[in-house]
Amino acid sequence: PRRVRGKHHTDMWLDALPTEAAPVRMPLPLYGIAEAQAAMPGEGWVLLSPWSDALAKQWHVEGWCAVADRALALGYKVAVAGPPPSAKMCAAIARDTCLNLVGKDTSDTWPALLARAGLVVTTDSASCHVADALDIPVVGLYGPTTTDEFGPYWNRTRCVSADRMANIDPQAVCAAVERWHVQAGVSQPAARCA
Numbered sequence: 001p002r003r004v005r006g007k008h009h010t011d012m013w014l015d016a017l018p019t020e021a022a023p024v025r026m027p028l029p030l031y032g033i034a035e036a037q038a039a040m041p042g043e044g045w046v047l048l049s050p051w052s053d054a055l056a057k058q059w060h061v062e063g064w065c066a067v068a069d070r071a072l073a074l075g076y077k078v079a080v081a082g083p084p085p086s087a088k089m090c091a092a093i094a095r096d097t098c099l100n101l102v103g104k105d106t107s108d109t110w111p112a113l114l115a116r117a118g119l120v121v122t123t124d125s126a127s128c129h130v131a132d133a134l135d136i137p138v139v140g141l142y143g144p145t146t147t148d149e150f151g152p153y154w155n156r157t158r159c160v161s162a163d164r165m166a167n168i169d170p171q172a173v174c175a176a177v178e179r180w181h182v183q184a185g186v187s188q189p190a191a192r193c194a
Contacts, residue, residue, distance in 0.1 A: 032109025047117035049127035051086035066170035
């Protein structure tokens with residue numbers, strides 16, 4: 001595909017196809033549903049997925065803690081998930097107030113954990129794009145990449161951006177969570193893999 005500044009990469013790939021193609025949201029298979037339900041029982045979950053293999057896409061622990069605290073204050077249960085290399089970061093965010101899910105999933109089953117959440121807060125990572133594909137509301141955090149080109153394809157309205165990750169204001173992320181809370185209403189939708 002030919003790169004066009006400000007155009008989403010998915011649209012660039014669609015434009016590169018020999019025939020006219022339109023995006024279609026397709027259902028994704030979920031594996032490990034029973035394990036995800038056991039790990040995150042009930043409803044009312046906000047899932048934080050703070051890890052990115054790219055250091056430039058990682059946000060500071062203090063910001064993640066502020067977001068976790070705000071979600072807890074709004075009455076949600078908060079889970080923190082990531083791959084084994086994120087264990088130290090996730091433990092610092094989870095503290096004793098959030099559920100730490102590091103190491104409780106596999107590459108096949110982590111989408112089922114995302115599907116247990118009413119909201120996913122994450123960096124520009126696979127969690128952002130898979131949650132968006134599953135039609136789970138996402139607050140995406142963007143620093144070195146832009147939401148126009150790399151944001152969640154189906155809904156970028158909750159994304160928070162800055163010129164670099166360190167400059168993302170925790171209050172702006174908390175405000176995005178609060179807007180979702182108000183839009184979602186008093187009763188949260190049932191988890192998608194219930």
